[in-house]
Amino acid sequence: MFPIRDHNPSGQTPYVTIALIAINILVFLGYFTTLSEWELQDFFMTWGLIPARFMSGEGYETLITSMFLHGGWMHLGGNMLFLWIFGDNLEEEMGHVGFLIFYLACGAAAGLGQVLPDPGSLIPMVGASGAIGGVMGGYLLMFPRAKVDVLFIFVIFFRIFAIPAWIVLGIWLAIQIFSGVATPSDAGGVAHWAHVGGFVGGLVLTLPVWLRRGAGGYWQATQGHPPHPETRFEASRSNIPLVRRRR
Numbered sequence: 001m002f003p004i005r006d007h008n009p010s011g012q013t014p015y016v017t018i019a020l021i022a023i024n025i026l027v028f029l030g031y032f033t034t035l036s037e038w039e040l041q042d043f044f045m046t047w048g049l050i051p052a053r054f055m056s057g058e059g060y061e062t063l064i065t066s067m068f069l070h071g072g073w074m075h076l077g078g079n080m081l082f083l084w085i086f087g088d089n090l091e092e093e094m095g096h097v098g099f100l101i102f103y104l105a106c107g108a109a110a111g112l113g114q115v116l117p118d119p120g121s122l123i124p125m126v127g128a129s130g131a132i133g134g135v136m137g138g139y140l141l142m143f144p145r146a147k148v149d150v151l152f153i154f155v156i157f158f159r160i161f162a163i164p165a166w167i168v169l170g171i172w173l174a175i176q177i178f179s180g181v182a183t184p185s186d187a188g189g190v191a192h193w194a195h196v197g198g199f200v201g202g203l204v205l206t207l208p209v210w211l212r213r214g215a216g217g218y219w220q221a222t223q224g225h226p227p228h229p230e231t232r233f234e235a236s237r238s239n240i241p242l243v244r245r246r247r
Contacts (some may be wrong), residue, residue: 001086002083002150002151002152002153003018003081003148003149003150003151003168004081004122004149004150004151004160005085005148006075006085006086006089006146006147006148006149006165006231006232007147007148007149007162007226007230007231008143008146008147008225008231009091009093009144009224009230009231010088010089010090010159011063011090012091012092012209014087014088014091014092015085015091015096016087016091016096016099016100017083017088017091017099017105020083020087020100020103021083021084022064022067023068024079024128025076025080026077027068027069028069028070028204031043031069032070032072033179037042037094042125044071045123045124045227047065047069047126047184048062048065048066048067048124048125048126049062049063049066049068049114049115049125049126050062050121050122050123050124050125051114051115051118051119051120051121051122051123051125052119052120052121052122054115054222055112055115055119055120061113062111062199063107063108064104064107064108066107066111066124066125066126066127067104067107067111067131067137068125068128069100069108069125069126069127069238070127070128071126071127073112075127075151075172076181077128078129079128079129079132080128081130082136083128083129083132083135085148085218086132086135086136086139087099087103088147089139089142089143090102090135090138090139090142090206090235093142093209093213094209095239096113101134102134102202102205102206102244103131103134103140104131104247105134105201105205106130106131106132106133106134106135106137106138106198106201106205107128107130107131107134107198108201108204109130109197109198109200109201109205110129110130110131110133110134110194110195110197110198111125111130111194111203112197113130113157113193113194113196113197113198113201114130114191114193114194114197116193116215117133117180117193119211120233121162121219125191125194126189127194128192129195129198130191130194130195130197130198131198132198132200133194133195133196133197133199133202134173134178134199134202135196135202136169136199137169137198137199137200137201137202137203137206138202138205138206138209138233139165139169140166140169140170140201140203141206141207141210142206142213143165143224143225143226144164144165144166144223144224145164145165145166145223145224145225146164146165146225146226146230147162147163147164147165147230148163148165149161149162149163150162150163150168150242164224166224173195173196173199175191176195176196176197176199177192180192180193180196196199207213
């Protein structure tokens with residue numbers, strides 16, 4: 001299940017979301033296309049968030065720098081797609097400056113979410129997914145029933161389904177928690193607890209906006225949907241045929 005777009009249009013240009021995507025791409029191209037494999041490892045050890053170093057009182061700047069680094073093309077592409085899908089609507093609700101502060105704060109919360117469960121880890125954490133997890137948490141609070149088109153791929157066929165955001169984001173969060181519990185802390189790979197930390201941080205940091213909109217009254221007025229007409233896609237209203245393997 002892979003989200004590809006939502007039905008929640010923004011009424012203004014999301015300058016900060018676009019800028020964050022551009023910065024992440026430019027930073028990635030700047031080091032990934034110029035450094036050798038060994039140099040890349042040293043680069044991540046310097047600018048990635050290493051829990052043991054952070055807890056020793058060093059590398060505080062990596063709480064921010066780590067969220068602009070990515071380990072590969074798929075890592076970058078997936079994160080930027082999620083930021084594009086969910087970021088514009090929160091930016092509209094929070095304002096440009098407010099959203100930037102929110103995004104960086106969610107990234108910091110994600111870093112702490114990775115550090116605290118295993119403060120002695122020497123594995124560097126890189127990626128924007130923790131900050132984007134915060135964006136997803138805020139989106140869930142503001143637009144729980146906004147429709148999200150999800151590409152479902154199962155071996156030899158695919159379909160696109162329009163699914164409420166609370167289901168898509170709830171499943172994503174459940175996967176992160178389950179994977180965090182099931183994965184040894186020294187295994188490396190995906191920073192699941194950073195995702196959880198960012199998501200929870202995003203929920204908490206979005207509460208003031210939600211309360212200003214009327215809290216439960218806002219949900220009652222909108223029934224959890226976006227407070228404006230949803231975007232309608234032809235593909236979401238028509239059945240996409242199964243693509244089967246030829247025999």
